[in-house]
Amino acid sequence: QVQLQQSGAELAKPGSSVKISCKASGYTFTSYYISWIKQTTGQGLEYIGYINTGSGGTNYNEKFKGKATLTVDKSSSTAFMQLSSLTPDDSAVYYCAREGGIDYFDYWGQGVMVTVSS
Amino acid sequence: VQMTQSPSYLAASPGESVSISCKASKSISNNLAWYQEKPGKANKLLIHSGSTLQSGTPSRFSGSGSGTDFTLTIRSLESEDFAVYYCQQYNEYPPTFGAGTKLELK
Numbered sequence: 001q002v003q004l005q006q007s008g009a010e011l012a013k014p015g016s017s018v019k020i021s022c023k024a025s026g027y028t029f030t031s032y033y034i035s036w037i038k039q040t041t042g043q044g045l046e047y048i049g050y051i052n053t054g055s056g057g058t059n060y061n062e063k064f065k066g067k068a069t070l071t072v073d074k075s076s077s078t079a080f081m082q083l084s085s086l087t088p089d090d091s092a093v094y095y096c097a098r099e100g101g102i103d104y105f106d107y108w109g110q111g112v113m114v115t116v117s118s
Numbered sequence: 119v120q121m122t123q124s125p126s127y128l129a130a131s132p133g134e135s136v137s138i139s140c141k142a143s144k145s146i147s148n149n150l151a152w153y154q155e156k157p158g159k160a161n162k163l164l165i166h167s168g169s170t171l172q173s174g175t176p177s178r179f180s181g182s183g184s185g186t187d188f189t190l191t192i193r194s195l196e197s198e199d200f201a202v203y204y205c206q207q208y209n210e211y212p213p214t215f216g217a218g219t220k221l222e223l224k
Contacts, residue, residue: 107160
C-alpha cells in the first residue's frame, strides 16, 4: 500500500535550518510528484511547492521561495525539504503529499511538527 | 484563488445528513478536491474533480458544483465521519485550501 513516512519532530533555533524527509513506499516513486504543504492554526493549509521526483525539477509557491528547498534521492525513494533562516513564523506542521501533476493530493504523510524557539 | 468554506463548525448526530459549502473567489471549473483530517491519521482524499469519489471513499459522501460554488454532502453520518474537512482548488497554481470545517458530534 502507498505510504509516505515523514521524519520526526524538530526543535530548531531562530536563524538555523532544518531538513525533513518523506520516504515513499508502495508505488513507483518517480511516477508521481511530491508536494509539500504547511499547516498552522492561523494560516491554515498553505502550498509550498513540488518536486518532480523523476527529473528533480521544482516549482515553488512564490511565498516560499528562498525559505524552502526541495530535493530528492531516487535511490531511497525519499524527498526532502530544507527550511532555512528559521523564524517563529516557520513553526508549523509540514506535510508531504503525492500528486500526479499540478492537481490534487491522493496520499499524505503523517506530518512533521517543526518548532522554532530560542 | 481564495477558497471560503462554511460553516467553520458543524454539530450533528449519527444518521443525520450534513452539507459543507466551499466557494472560490473566481471560477475554477470543476478542479476541486475534498479532504478529511483526523487526529493521528494521514489526511485522506475523499473527492476530486468536484464530484468524483476517490477509490475507497464511502458512497454516503458526495460532491457537487462547478465554477465557484461547491458542496460536500455526507448522508447518514457515521461515527467515523466526525473530523475536519477541507476543500482545495487546483485550477490555478499555487493550489489553495479552504480554512476547514470541523464536524463535531452533537
